[in-house]
Amino acid sequence: QVQLKESGPGLVAPSQSLSITCTVSGFSLTSYGVSWVRQPPGKGLEWLGVIWGDGSTNYHSALISRLSISKDNSKSQVFLKLNSLQTDDTATYYCAKEDGYRYGYAMDYWGQGTSVTVSS
Amino acid sequence: DIQMTQSPASLSVSVGETVTITCRASENIYSNLAWYQQKQGKSPQLLVYAATNLADGVPSRFSGSGSGTQYSLKINSLQSEDFGSYYCQHFWGTPYTFGGGTKLEIK
Numbered sequence: 001q002v003q004l005k006e007s008g009p010g011l012v013a014p015s016q017s018l019s020i021t022c023t024v025s026g027f028s029l030t031s032y033g034v035s036w037v038r039q040p041p042g043k044g045l046e047w048l049g050v051i052w053g054d055g056s057t058n059y060h061s062a063l064i065s066r067l068s069i070s071k072d073n074s075k076s077q078v079f080l081k082l083n084s085l086q087t088d089d090t091a092t093y094y095c096a097k098e099d100g101y102r103y104g105y106a107m108d109y110w111g112q113g114t115s116v117t118v119s120s
Numbered sequence: 121d122i123q124m125t126q127s128p129a130s131l132s133v134s135v136g137e138t139v140t141i142t143c144r145a146s147e148n149i150y151s152n153l154a155w156y157q158q159k160q161g162k163s164p165q166l167l168v169y170a171a172t173n174l175a176d177g178v179p180s181r182f183s184g185s186g187s188g189t190q191y192s193l194k195i196n197s198l199q200s201e202d203f204g205s206y207y208c209q210h211f212w213g214t215p216y217t218f219g220g221g222t223k224l225e226i227k
Contacts, residue, residue, distance in 0.1 A: 035216070037164075044221040045156075045164065045207050050214070058214040061121055094163060103169040105211040106154035110163035 002026035004034075004095050004111035011117050012085050020114060022078040022095030029053065029071055033098040034078045035107055036069060038091040046091075050098065051078060085118045092116070122146050122210055126219030132227045138196050141222045143208035145189045152211040155184055155193045159204040167206075168193060200226075 008020040022034060036048040049059040051069045059067050068081045078095060092115050096107035123146040133139055143153065151171035156164040166175040168184035171191055181196040195202055203226055208219040 037218075045158075045209075045218040047209070047216045047218060050216075060215040062215075096164075103154070103166065103175065104152060105216070106166055106169040106175075106209070107156075107164075108166050108175065110165070113163055 002097060002109045004097060004109060006093060006095055006111045006114035008093060008114035008116055010115065011119060013120050014085060014087065014118055016085055018080070018082040018085055018089070018116060018118075020080045020093055020095075020116070022080070022111060024076045024078065024095075024097070027097060029073045029076060029078065033100070033105075034071070035096050035098055036080050037094045037096060037107075037110075038089075039094070039113075040088070040091045048080070048093075087118050090116060090118045121215055122149060122212060122217055124208055124210055124217050124219040126208055126222055128222060129220065130223040130225065132225045133198055134227045135198055135200055137198050138194065139198060139224065140195075141193045141206055141208075143186075143191045143193075143219045145191070145210055145212075147212075148188050149210045149212035151187055151191075153184075153186070153191050154209050154211065156207045156209065157202075157204055158207065164207065198224075 003025045033050050033052040035050040051057050066083045071078045092113040094113045096110040098105050099108045125144045153171045155168040158164040172184045183194045206222045
């Protein structure tokens with residue numbers, strides 16, 4: 001069955017970089033895109049970016065200078081890197097599988113999320 | 121970037137009632153819209169895609185409608201398991217912006 005699981009550092013100091021790994025199973029990263037979404041405590045969802053099956057990427061315009069998404073198809077892993085962290089980057093970060101074949105790019109499977117706190 | 125304005129921000133309703141949540145896009149998104157449900161402490165779950173189509177396993181009391189810039193999610197005969205937060209998201213060009221969310225609470 002399809003599963004996604006995020007793993008992250010939990011706590012990151014301001015101005016440092018955040019790296020999160022999303023390990024997937026049950027589908028091929030060459031066939032489906034994976035998006036990253038975050039949710040600050042008590043707030044709504046924010047789409048960050050997507051890496052498509054062919055390896056191309058799209059990023060949120062507000063984060064394009066700080067955000068990088070990459071993947072290793074052979075390891076079924078997708079990576080998020082966010083630079084120059086500030087306190088308002090504190091959030092739960094989710095990876096999610098998109099399904100352009102069935103659901104018009106809507107995200108049909110989500111990871112459990114990993115909580116990241118930016119604090120010194 | 122396309123902005124998604126969702127209303128209301130919160131709603132207090134009783135089991136058995138019918139509710140409608142709306143989402144307005146800042147430009148035509150040609151029905152490239154999804155709705156998600158999120159329960160407290162859980163990941164979002166896909167309810168509706170392409171504005172009007174229910175995802176697999178979603179009960180028929182949920183329905184989506186709309187076109188152009190105006191979209192709605194309707195829940196008939198609310199059940200206890202329907203309480204939580206709801207979000208719309210467009211897919212007409214990146215960034216795939218979410219609406220601000222609607223929190224559905226028990227009256």
